[in-house]
Amino acid sequence: MSTKMLQTPSQTVGPYFAYGLTSKQYGYDFENLATNVLENIPQGKEIITIKGKVFDGENNSIPDAMIELWQNDGENKFFGRFGTGTETENHFVFQTIKPKSVEGQAPYVSLIVFMRGQLIHSYTRIYFSDEEILNQQDAVLNAVPEERRNTIIAQKKGSVYEFNIYMQGENETVFFEV
Numbered sequence: 001m002s003t004k005m006l007q008t009p010s011q012t013v014g015p016y017f018a019y020g021l022t023s024k025q026y027g028y029d030f031e032n033l034a035t036n037v038l039e040n041i042p043q044g045k046e047i048i049t050i051k052g053k054v055f056d057g058e059n060n061s062i063p064d065a066m067i068e069l070w071q072n073d074g075e076n077k078f079f080g081r082f083g084t085g086t087e088t089e090n091h092f093v094f095q096t097i098k099p100k101s102v103e104g105q106a107p108y109v110s111l112i113v114f115m116r117g118q119l120i121h122s123y124t125r126i127y128f129s130d131e132e133i134l135n136q137q138d139a140v141l142n143a144v145p146e147e148r149r150n151t152i153i154a155q156k157k158g159s160v161y162e163f164n165i166y167m168q169g170e171n172e173t174v175f176f177e178v
Contacts, residue, residue, distance in 0.1 A: 047095055065114065111165070128154055149174075
């Protein structure tokens with residue numbers, strides 16, 4: 001008797017990202033579980049935009065990655081999801097609030113990257129360039145070699161925080177084992 005081995009979602013990437021996880025963004029006629037505009041933002045909070053691209057090892061932007069944003073600053077909890085395939089130049093973009101510092105940590109959001117060719121998702125963080133003092137004191141950020149810290153710090157450009165993700169190569173983003 002032979003046993004048929006089936007692929008599990010962590011072993012595949014494919015059209016189910018668009019169809020099942022970011023359906024409205026890709027034109028399917030049913031509700032998303034999450035979008036890139038985080039909901040239930042408390043009144044009076046400043047909304048920020050985080051925008052970037054995902055690059056492969058040859059510096060080509062990846063047109064079919066999916067990014068999840070997780071945010072919890074002890075007061076606000078947000079979750080968002082966005083695929084890179086519908087934005088001009090394959091960008092991802094999120095609208096959220098800037099997290100506050102918790103117990104002396106620098107404000108950050110967590111990202112999970114899903115994409116073709118990856119058997120297991122990649123986990124990283126986004127810190128903010130305008131939080132210099134807290135960034136210098138953050139234990140997790142300072143555990144990253146100094147020459148690589150800039151790969152997880154979003155640069156503020158006008159009203160947008162720019163954060164590009166490099167999966168491999170000279171500018172490879174720091175990823176964490178979770």
